[in-house]
Amino acid sequence: MSDIWEFWRRSLLGEKPETTPGTPHAGFYRDRSSRAVAIWKDGEQWVCSVTSGYCPRHKDEIDELFGFVCRAPITRELFMHIKNGGGWPEDVQIPERGAGDNSQSLPPHELLAAQINDMIDEARKWLASIGGKIATQEHADKAANFAGAFGELEKEADKARKNEKEPHDKAAKAVQAKWLPVIELAAEKKSWLKKEFEKFALAEKRRREEEARRLAEEQRKAAEEAARAAAENGEPPPQPEAIEEPAPVKNVAAGTRGTRVALKTRVDYVVIDLPAFAAHLAALENPPPEFLEACRKIANRLGAAGANPPGVEKRVTEFAA
Structure with missing residues (x-):
């Protein structure tokens, strides 16, 4: 007489005995819904017990269930523990906080x-x-x-x-x-009038620069005329006066209330040779972090789109999620 529990005992030892459809084996198992399952024979009749939900009654149903649970054996003690309302060994319960532990006064x-x-x-x-x-x-x-x-x-x-x-x-x-609409309206009109001022200020700056150049030129011509007149009269040439270069013109500013508005100078550095600039950054011993991050994002975007740009290697990382 064969031992109907042999399959289960060997499975508990880590073996994987062969099984065939239509041949359930007695034992204690766990299904995919985390139910504990018991299968055994009562005389010549196969019977089954599950800890929740529908319990198969017919042999073909029991055999079908066995096909799902046969590779997940558990001990009889664990089956009884689950049947009596206990939890699985890997179950995790979030600790309750309540009356008697002074936690109810906590926000x-x-x-x-x-x-x-x-x-x-x-x-x-x-x-x-x-x-x-x-x-x-x-x-x-x-x-x-x-x-x-x-x-x-x-x-x-x-x-x-x-x-x-x-x-x-x-x-x-x-x-x-x-x-925001009020703020944006005021900001928009502030920019509007500053642009109007900018037109005047740039023109005024050019006028002042031209005036400074004109005065310097008149000074130079006057010195030359004095030297020529002295030579005609047989007099020694006058001591030449130092002719100053036109001084930088005073910045154009306007406004009599609050912050004055004036022309300001902004210096921008424009990339005119992208390959050369990118190669320079890449060759640095410590490339700027923002350059590396931008390259990483672009490489991921191109790779995800199916491109295979040079200098980029596909790497697969496995992580828990």
């Missing part, structure tokens, strides 16, 4: 922070209990569940933040809607 953000810190303590204790390193699938499941619990707390905190912030956002939006 909502501090209460949630306390829950997160409680969860941090639990996660650290668990990680220490397994030697500080994930070594099994059960460990990996528990770590993922801890991450999921932190994610739930993150969403809860973000939702509370948005709810608390919403009336302030609406009030700020109303203030912006009321005042």
Whole structure:
């Protein structure tokens, strides 16, 4: 007589015994919905027990369920634990805060922070209990569940933040809607009149520069005429006066209230040879971070579009998400 439990026992030892459709094997298993499943024979009849939901009654249904759970054996003790209302070893429960722990007096953000810190303590204790390193699938499941619990707390905190912030956002939006058009109108007309001033100021600057050049030229001609007259009269030439170069003209400014408006000088450096400039930056021992970041973004965009630009290598990084 064959041992109907042999498949399950060998599976618990890490083996993967062969199985064929239409041949369920007695044992305790876990399905994809995290239900605990028990399959056994009552006389000649295959029977099944599940911890929640629909329980198969017919052999073909039991065999179909076995096909889903046969590679996920669990111990009988764990089955009974789950059946009696317990949780799976990798389950993570968010610590409750309530009456008796003085947390009800905390504001909502501090209460949630306390829950997160409680969860941090639990996660650290668990990680220490397994030697500080994930070594099994059960460990990996528990770590993922801890991450999921932190994610739930993150969403809860973000939702509370948005709810608390919403009336302030609406009030700020109303203030912006009321005042921005007024501010923009004044700013627009400020720029308008400054442009009108700029036309005058540039013309006035040119006029002053031309006047300074004219005076310098008259001074030079007067000196030459004096020297020529002295020579005609047989007199020694007059001591030449130093002819000064035209001094920079005084900046053009205007306005008698508040801040005066004046011409200002702005220096811009324009890239006229992009390949040369880019090559220079790339050759630096420490290229500017913003240059590297711009190159990274462009490379990712081109790569995502299917391009294969020179100097770019595709790298695949795996990470937990």
